[in-house]
Amino acid sequence: MFLEYSEDGLISVLNQKGEEIRQISVVGRPEISGITFSKLNNRKIYLTDNTVSPFCVAIEVPDEEVEKDEGF
Numbered sequence: 903m904f905l906e907y908s909e910d911g912l913i914s915v916l917n918q919k920g921e922e923i924r925q926i927s928v929v930g931r932p933e934i935s936g937i938t939f940s941k942l943n944n945r946k947i948y949l950t951d952n953t954v955s956p957f958c959v960a961i962e963v964p965d966e967e968v969e970k971d972e973g974f
Contacts, residue, residue, distance in 0.1 A: 908932055911951065931959060 911928035928934060931951040940946035945963045950956060 911949075913937065913947075913949070926961070926963070928959070928961065931957075 909930060909932060911931040911934040913926040913928060913934070914922050915924045915926065917923050928949065928951075931949070931953055933952045934949050935952050935956075936950040938948050940948065943962075947961050947963065949959050949961065951959060
């Protein structure tokens, strides 16, 4: 049984100690099934979602979302 359902997916960002430092909401993609990082752009992540059918989404993480003192 689900106690809560969201229309959006959620990516938790962890620091090197494994502590959650932020969350990134992925609007309209609640069934995130995979994630990978771009080799060419350290601000871009790719994720797959199976909400309706397999789908690939590229997300650009803005500079202000990245904390330099957190090891990124």
